[in-house]
Amino acid sequence: MPPEQQKERENMANPIVTCRGVGKKFGTGELAVHALRDIDLDILPGDFATLAGPSGSGKTTLLNMIGALDHPTSGVVTIEGQELNGLDKNELSDLRLNKVGFVFQAYNLIPVLSALENVAFVLELQGRDKAERYARAMEVLAEVGLEGMEHRRPSALSGGQQQRVAVARALVSKPSIVLADEPTANLDSATTSELVDLMHQLNRESSVTFVIGTHDPRVISRSKRHIEMIDGRISSDTRD
Amino acid sequence: MISFLKTFAPLAWRNLWRNARRTVITLIVVSVGFWSVLIFNAFLNAWSESGKQTTLSVLIGEAQIHAPGYMDDPNIELLMPPPDPALRAALDDPAISHWASRLIVPGVVQSEYKTLPVSILGVDPKDEMIVSSLPAQVVEGRYLASQTDAGVVLGESLAERLETGLGRRVILMSQNTSGALSEQSFDVVGIFDSDKGTEDFYAFTGRKAAQDFLGLKDEIAEIVLRIPDEKLLDQTVATVQKAAPDLEVKSWHSLSLMLAASDTFMKSFVFVWLGVVFSIMAIGIVNTQLMAVFERTHEIGLLRALGMKPRQVLWMITLESAFMVGLGVLLGLALGALSIFATYDGIDLSAFSEGMEMIQAADILYPDYDLKGFAIFSGIIWILGILVAIWPARRAARLSPVEAMRYAS
Numbered sequence: 104m105p106p107e108q109q110k111e112r113e114n115m116a117n118p119i120v121t122c123r124g125v126g127k128k129f130g131t132g133e134l135a136v137h138a139l140r141d142i143d144l145d146i147l148p149g150d151f152a153t154l155a156g157p158s159g160s161g162k163t164t165l166l167n168m169i170g171a172l173d174h175p176t177s178g179v180v181t182i183e184g185q186e187l188n189g190l191d192k193n194e195l196s197d198l199r200l201n202k203v204g205f206v207f208q209a210y211n212l213i214p215v216l217s218a219l220e221n222v223a224f225v226l227e228l229q230g231r232d233k234a235e236r237y238a239r240a241m242e243v244l245a246e247v248g249l250e251g252m253e254h255r256r257p258s259a260l261s262g263g264q265q266q267r268v269a270v271a272r273a274l275v276s277k278p279s280i281v282l283a284d285e286p287t288a289n290l291d292s293a294t295t296s297e298l299v300d301l302m303h304q305l306n307r308e309s310s311v312t313f314v315i316g317t318h319d320p321r322v323i324s325r326s327k328r329h330i331e332m333i334d335g336r337i338s339s340d341t342r343d
Numbered sequence: 344m345i346s347f348l349k350t351f352a353p354l355a356w357r358n359l360w361r362n363a364r365r366t367v368i369t370l371i372v373v374s375v376g377f378w379s380v381l382i383f384n385a386f387l388n389a390w391s392e393s394g395k396q397t398t399l400s401v402l403i404g405e406a407q408i409h410a411p412g413y414m415d416d417p418n419i420e421l422l423m424p425p426p427d428p429a430l431r432a433a434l435d436d437p438a439i440s441h442w443a444s445r446l447i448v449p450g451v452v453q454s455e456y457k458t459l460p461v462s463i464l465g466v467d468p469k470d471e472m473i474v475s476s477l478p479a480q481v482v483e484g485r486y487l488a489s490q491t492d493a494g495v496v497l498g499e500s501l502a503e504r505l506e507t508g509l510g511r512r513v514i515l516m517s518q519n520t521s522g523a524l525s526e527q528s529f530d531v532v533g534i535f536d537s538d539k540g541t542e543d544f545y546a547f548t549g550r551k552a553a554q555d556f557l558g559l560k561d562e563i564a565e566i567v568l569r570i571p572d573e574k575l576l577d578q579t580v581a582t583v584q585k586a587a588p589d590l591e592v593k594s595w596h597s598l599s600l601m602l603a604a605s606d607t608f609m610k611s612f613v614f615v616w617l618g619v620v621f622s623i624m625a626i627g628i629v630n631t632q633l634m635a636v637f638e639r640t641h642e643i644g645l646l647r648a649l650g651m652k653p654r655q656v657l658w659m660i661t662l663e664s665a666f667m668v669g670l671g672v673l674l675g676l677a678l679g680a681l682s683i684f685a686t687y688d689g690i691d692l693s694a695f696s697e698g699m700e701m702i703q704a705a706d707i708l709y710p711d712y713d714l715k716g717f718a719i720f721s722g723i724i725w726i727l728g729i730l731v732a733i734w735p736a737r738r739a740a741r742l743s744p745v746e747a748m749r750y751a752s
Contacts, residue, residue, distance in 0.1 A: 200650025
């Protein structure tokens, strides 16, 4: 068996995230809204997946479930084999801190911290010592092309640069998976292209697993796996 | 804890200055409020202490010794002998700066025009000049020269009511040891100025002269003690009581219930003021922190999404309050220090001397800047400030990351 095929089989046997029969309902009775219905999904190591669909299709809700930010009302989500149902707030916090990286829409940096401090903050929460966290943060900032801008506050960075800091922050703790929710929503074409290039490069060279919620065709066109959602269900899941 | 502070203290400090104007306004409220507590406490203590000292130095002293029952019915049959050697040894206690023995009997004073009830006080002027402020308050004539001086010193108000004056004669009358009425005329040698109660109810003469007039040998009615250090009062009273088990030794707390109540009230009132000021401060602190939490709801959601635990959010917000209130307390202390410097020589209230006399306080008040009080009030305000901020901090800690991040930043 060729090595690529063997690796793919191994990956399929050890998914990072599994969703089985996941549903999410907001409200009760006649006013209940089913944001997710019976989702079955495996995210495999090395995936560069886009989660697309119209507004209200359930992209963000599914990302919240995968990222341990929210509990499903039915079904089971596991991250690296650990079932999320039954974990308390502190255990979920620990899980997010150690296994999940997040990139949100713009304006999601802590404004009173510099780029370096924003990135190092996650390591600080993990209890790493100062020298280690700053060395690692510098390394990741260089990786995302922000050398020389480490001490700037978010207000002194452009939108694209802020998103690069957010990507660096998501990567700094070497999480199992990076979830990005509309990361290019507030960026122009050139900056979007640069950011997608960066994520692609990190996926290719460092095997970082990305799941990107988006309806931006410029992002979707670069994905290796495309999951389409409609009305809270996965309507298609295709790989290149 | 140290690791927590290292992580969150810099963040909390910077968060504090995100809305500098609001923080400064809260700091002003906390520091001025705290300063007012310090000043109010110092001023009240000074007023209370001055009033107490003024009252005690007139006649009461810090403690007195009497024969049993005399305080309930101060008559000539309930006198006591002069101090025996054991009592004299106890009165040599270093805590007692001075003492004086007095003869006090109820009587009447009669002028050509009026007869009024008084307490006839036979004193030894040499001792009295040390234990009492009254000898120095003679405004006309002179004070008594010796214990055999058969002159009488009256208060201004009493002299006025009797329509008598310096150089005139009055008759003192009282029951003597045989139960009969003794009367003797005395020259008015001095007029003193004091509070109206003292002026109206006392007529002073030499102790020996009074004893002779009443047919007594060396019996006395009371020994008054001056004990400058209030902290040693109870212990000293107990020591003296032990040396004179057949007599009653009482501190001013029992001798003047009104003064004791007023002293307690003054000391308690500062806590009422502390409560009022703190309520205002608490509104400011809670408002500031609620606004800070509300404005940063989205960011708190982000921090929770990144892996911050609810209790870390709670401590971060609480730490911000600890910094803010702590800084306010430090500023209040600095203002307090400036006030100490400004009033080091006392606050001259002689322009209101009539009012001060009415409240039995001295014309110059020396604010009591007790460092222990500064430390206690600082601690109280700081801890209460942190406690009230736990409410907004708990609100922040309970936010769900998903819900919080829906808020626009």
